[in-house]
Amino acid sequence: MLGRLGFDSAALDAKRLTSFALGLSDLEIATREGEAVDEAGAQRVVELLQRRLTGESVARIVGEREFYGLAFGLNAATLEPRPETEMLVDLAIAALPGGGRLLDLGTGTGAIAIAVLVNRPDATALATDLSAEALAAASGNAARHGVEDKIAFLQGSWFEPVGASPHPNPPLKGEGTPSSLGQSSGLNVEPKPLPLEGRGWGGGKPQPDTDLFDLIISNPPYITSAVVETLAPEVRDFDPRLALDGGPDGLAPYRIIAAEAARYLSPGGRVLVEIGYDQGAAVTALFVAAGFGNVAVHRDLAGLDRVISAHHINGITRTAR
Ligand SMILES: C[S@@+](CC[C@H](N)C(=O)[O-])C[C@H]1O[C@@H](n2cnc3c(N)ncnc32)[C@H](O)[C@@H]1O
Numbered sequence: 594m595l596g597r598l599g600f601d602s603a604a605l606d607a608k609r610l611t612s613f614a615l616g617l618s619d620l621e622i623a624t625r626e627g628e629a630v631d632e633a634g635a636q637r638v639v640e641l642l643q644r645r646l647t648g649e650s651v652a653r654i655v656g657e658r659e660f661y662g663l664a665f666g667l668n669a670a671t672l673e674p675r676p677e678t679e680m681l682v683d684l685a686i687a688a689l690p691g692g693g694r695l696l697d698l699g700t701g702t703g704a705i706a707i708a709v710l711v712n713r714p715d716a717t718a719l720a721t722d723l724s725a726e727a728l729a730a731a732s733g734n735a736a737r738h739g740v741e742d743k744i745a746f747l748q749g750s751w752f753e754p755v756g757a758s759p760h761p762n763p764p765l766k767g768e769g770t771p772s773s774l775g776q777s778s779g780l781n782v783e784p785k786p787l788p789l790e791g792r793g794w795g796g797g798k799p800q801p802d803t804d805l806f807d808l809i810i811s812n813p814p815y816i817t818s819a820v821v822e823t824l825a826p827e828v829r830d831f832d833p834r835l836a837l838d839g840g841p842d843g844l845a846p847y848r849i850i851a852a853e854a855a856r857y858l859s860p861g862g863r864v865l866v867e868i869g870y871d872q873g874a875a876v877t878a879l880f881v882a883a884g885f886g887n888v889a890v891h892r893d894l895a896g897l898d899r900v901i902s903a904h905h906i907n908g909i910t911r912t913a914r
Contacts, residue, residue: 606651610641613655621767661708665734670726672836674704678812680893681867681900682708685810688863690715690900694804696857697721698751698811698850701836703731703744705810710740718744719806720753724835751846752853805859812867813846815839844875851879851903858905865902873898 612622614637617629630638638868644654652658652673657666660674661682667673689695689709693716697706700720710718722728728746735741747754816837821829828837839845846861847866866887868876873890880888885903893899 602651606645607642609643609651610654611638614638614641624879629753633879640895644761647830649831650827653831658702660702660704661711663704663711663738665702665704665707666730666737667702668726668730670833670835671702671730672832675897677893677899678705679708679869680891681705681725681812681865682712684865684891684900684902685709685808688865689713689808691715692717693807694718694859696755696806696809698809699723699729699813699836700731700746700848701812703734703746705812707731707734707738707740708745709810710735710743711738714743716743719747720744721747721749721751723748723750724833727833727836743821747775751849752857770775772833805862806857807859807862809850809858809864810866811846811864813839813849813850815843815846815867815869815872817841817843826874842875843869843872846878847872847876847879850882851876851885854903855883855905860905862905864905865900868898868901869895871900873901881901884892 608619608622611617612619615622615634617625627731640728641654642661644891645651650673653667656668657664658673659665661679665674685695685705686709693713694716695706695709695716697703697718697720697797700706700722703720706718706720710716720728720731721730730744732741735744735746751782814835814837816824816839818838818841821834821838823829825839839847850864850866858864864880866876867891877888877890880901880903884906886906887902889902890898891900891902
């Protein structure tokens, strides 16, 4: 049925949904093929297959998706982390100095920051998202992967919850701060106070109001508002719009990140942002205009522009204003 309706992965999808509905492992499904299924079990299988037929992905139905070899819990407010974003994790792991502090903007499931921390136990992270519901999933994922003591989650728009930034670095260049997208309730999803001791070298979590970051990463929404409407139903109808829509030209979040990042970076720190395949030149221009150095476009395995890296060059910071 799924195959006839054009789902490429029909057989695999049906197997995964059947095992999930019946609470069986893939091995059990394979070895107990001849057994009868009771009526309640059969009904559960049918219900899940019907959801799949509406375009809902298998990952959403089972409530989790694998990313960087780790399973991430999803909810209605989280984007499903995509394989192409794993490149950002590779670059972040390589870019972070020992004991480095990471800021992940628009963390969603927390996939990027958590995958980095699992692979870099010396690092610590702060992660923000406008959606409290997404942060609830991220917080659960951090605990699931044993990094909850290394990461703090804050709700709000981009840098806003990170603090007023008493940091010595002004924005590198430009006419000031673009207004943030959306509204923040200011709710700190993790209300317990952050530990003050043992900062750096894998110690306590970064402190929102005082710490500079060695690396800022983001996979922001970057699809133009008009194109969001034309996406495949599996994405358009099930991934949250807040995670997709980058404004009229798809660049709104990059304008904020490029303009503000220097305030939060330690000298020599870096920014890594995922981009759409056709945004390399435009996003490069934003970081160059903001005074960053060594701005480079990284291509993915398909040869498409995928990530922009930019260095906070201290000398430029000082002369830019
Ligand atoms: C493309 S998704 C990326 C999610 C996750 N980092 C990943 O790579 O799978 C963009 C994320 O940005 C969040 N977001 C959208 N607008 C935001 C804003 N103004 N401030 C902070 N986060 C925002 C969305 O809720 C969503 O989680």
